Amino acid sequence: DAGVIQSPRHEVTEMGQEVTLRCKPISGHNSLFWYRQTMMRGLELLIYFNNNVPIDDSGMPEDRFSAKMPNASFSTLKIQPSEPRDSAVYFCASSLDGWEKLFFGSGTQLSVL
Amino acid sequence: DQQVKQNSPSLSVQEGRISILNCDYTNSMFDYFLWYKKYPAEGPTFLISISSIKDKNEDGRFTVFLNKSAKHLSLHIVPSQPGDSAVYFCAARPGTASKLTFGTGTRLQVTL
Numbered sequence: 001d002a003g004v005i006q007s008p009r010h011e012v013t014e015m016g017q018e019v020t021l022r023c024k025p026i027s028g029h030n031s032l033f034w035y036r037q038t039m040m041r042g043l044e045l046l047i048y049f050n051n052n053v054p055i056d057d058s059g060m061p062e063d064r065f066s067a068k069m070p071n072a073s074f075s076t077l078k079i080q081p082s083e084p085r086d087s088a089v090y091f092c093a094s095s096l097d098g099w100e101k102l103f104f105g106s107g108t109q110l111s112v113l
Numbered sequence: 114d115q116q117v118k119q120n121s122p123s124l125s126v127q128e129g130r131i132s133i134l135n136c137d138y139t140n141s142m143f144d145y146f147l148w149y150k151k152y153p154a155e156g157p158t159f160l161i162s163i164s165s166i167k168d169k170n171e172d173g174r175f176t177v178f179l180n181k182s183a184k185h186l187s188l189h190i191v192p193s194q195p196g197d198s199a200v201y202f203c204a205a206r207p208g209t210a211s212k213l214t215f216g217t218g219t220r221l222q223v224t225l
Contacts, residue, residue, distance in 0.1 A: 042117075101159050
């Protein structure tokens, strides 16, 4: 079975550019999560969708970040404009229902120069 | 403010010995705790969990201990194997329908 699929695996961009990260959750899962991993703060929740509806976006750092889930099999996290402090690994995760066991993708390593 | 703290960023243990990874939390409403394991270039994977109604849960070589009065949990790996070398994240949530909060992780290296 395919797990959570994220693309791209690595993204290098210049400050000010728009960045779009993509995620395909596990088929049949109804909850999707975007996390960011940094050395200082560990894994931070950015946003949580349930049945394609954003439930909790309190972790989104600022208006430069936006996330969408147009259907059950696809989600995007967009940063516009990107800044060097956005450099981190961004993980997408899905679950069968809410906060039960989360299944993570392999992450996108973002570097903003 | 970190509600889940893993104060040891790294730990090195010899193969065959016990690895003990520690986690402290500040939110007394947390009642379910999980450990995730992460290899390089991969996402975290679920390892073991414990409910606050228990003080110990065991799964093969992995045992998690919970001390609610101290707001402390630990993961014991016995015996440690080189394949256990990874980053371990502690996570907690206040109820089944509530947000999972992760710690900063501890990097375990098991040496030969």
